[in-house]
Amino acid sequence: MIELINLEKTYPSGNGKVVALSDVNLTISDGDVFGIIGLSGAGKSTLVRCINFLEQPQSGKVIVDGVDLSSVSQKELRKIRRNIGMIFQSFNLLEQRTVEKNVLFPLELAKIPKEKAQKRVDELLEIVGLSDKKKAYPSQLSGGQKQRVAIARALATYPKYLLCDEATSALDPNTTSSILSLLKKINSELGVTIIVITHEMKVIESVCSKVAVIDNSKIAEVGDVSEVFSNPKSEIAKELVIPDLIRSIKNQNGYKFRLVFNGESSNTPTISALALEKGISANIIYADTKLIDGKIYGHLVFTLSGGREQFEETKKFLEEKGVKYFAEAE
Ligand SMILES: Nc1ncnc2c1ncn2[C@@H]1O[C@H](COP(=O)(O)OP(=O)(O)OP(=O)(O)O)[C@@H](O)[C@H]1O
Ligand SMILES: [Mg+2]
Missing domain, CATH: 3.30.70.260 (ACT domain)
Structure with missing residues (x-):
């Protein structure tokens, strides 16, 4: 379970500061596909980066499986991060490495013995349906294929959580649905808890069970997708839903x-x-x-x-x- 308690995050900007998160409280239960939706600049990426402490909030707590991330050593934090995979809009693949070497990368960092690591890579490429692209380079792949590689890489160390920051925003509608189906499968078959950041209602609708609507650094509304969609209460949710x-x-x-x-x-x-x-x-x-x-x-x-x-x-x-x-x- 991930608990965000009273998160506050500001960035310095010129002479003043930008408030990116203000009094954010959220609980993400194991097994959820949890959506976070909001307009551009609402604070979505900041929120998701706080979950794995890529950004540290000025105040408030991020608690992952009972562990307060602000209380652990760098070494422990690295270990916890292995349990939280992440994918991005821009895929962030290593262009000089083949598909299989991209997926291998986190296993090398985790010092997994070569043979075992290779077995895991093959298994992951099978899961994401890219076994035939092992030796290809990222530049030879379509956007959807690149995101599949990124997903395989993010899952390499058996994370319990997968953070997806606008993972389908750069993809066409058909590719988007195939990636969303893959995320659904990863949730239901591998039991990975998934956090989906998006500005598109369609994405939330097709994969999420819970949704938090973020507006101008604050959580405006949170609930079951079916409830928020059928009866949005906050102005921002109404705007996004209707x-x-x-x-x-x-x-x-x-x-x-x-x-x-x-x-x-x-x-x-x-x-x-x-x-x-x-x-x-x-x-x-x-x-x-x-x-x-x-x-x-x-x-x-x-x-x-x-x-x-x-x-x-x-x-x-x-x-x-x-x-x-x-x-x-x-
Ligand atoms: N590193 C940074 N330095 C300064 N300001 C930042 C930084 N990162 C984000 N911000 C500001 O914090 C606010 C929230 O940004 P964030 O990237 O979290 O929004 P977002 O909801 O992910 O937007 P988008 O949909 O465009 O990705 C914005 O006003 C943004 O300009
Ligand atoms: Mg963002």
């Missing part, structure tokens, strides 16, 4: 509803029931539902052509049906 399109929708008479499907009500034909039971016809202007963790979540936005009375009646109807909604009269 597509631009929905926010920009205006309608002439000003009565707008957004229904939130939370895994239970999505199969209920709410709109047709509204028409049949109340004689109110909704103009659907946006619908987007998706499967997360086997349940249906999403949004449906509609406007009404009637006036205030119809607006109030619709609200009452939705409440009776137990549908989560946001109503807006502009």
Whole structure:
């Protein structure tokens, strides 16, 4: 388990300072695929670099499996770091080394005997599906293949944790999904706890079970992905979750509803029931539902052509049906 307690991190900047993390508290449990999402400059990379003490917070604690990282020697810290693999947007491969020599590198540092190390390299390349690229150099690989090498290298010393800082941001959508599937497999089959830093909701949606939303150095919201997605509470989460399109929708008479499907009500034909039971016809202007963790979540936005009375009646109807909604009269 990783615990971040009251983390504060500032960087000097010109005459003043930049606050990168402020009062950050998070608990990442073993087995989680934990997402951290936020806009550029929110503090995501700083946060993830604090987890392995590549950055030291000015105050607060980073506790990994019960060990306070500020209390250990450099030697112990190196040992703990072997238990925390990391991958980056830019892959950070050693260009002069072949694929297999890249993966071998951390094993050399850990002074693993040659034969055993080679066996581990072969095993890792098999896991990431690159056994046939052993002798290739990074410059001969695609972005997705490079990230696979980086993943193999990060897993070399059997880490319990894998930190991924925008690991798919440089990749096209198809390659992104293949890397995300690989991360899922690493989590479920090897039991590695994964921390995914991203600015893309899609990434969180497809791999994470938990998510923390970071805004301007602070944690704005944290919870199960399904909950945060279906019912975002903080302004920043709403902005990230609700597509631009929905926010920009205006309608002439000003009565707008957004229904939130939370895994239970999505199969209920709410709109047709509204028409049949109340004689109110909704103009659907946006619908987007998706499967997360086997349940249906999403949004449906509609406007009404009637006036205030119809607006109030619709609200009452939705409440009776137990549908989560946001109503807006502009
Ligand atoms: N080494 C540094 N020196 C000074 N300021 C820094 C340093 N690293 C980060 N910062 C500042 O700290 C804040 C948080 O940066 P951080 O890199 O953690 O954001 P981020 O969420 O990872 O952004 P991005 O999505 O662009 O990668 C920013 O204002 C950034 O300019
Ligand atoms: Mg970053």
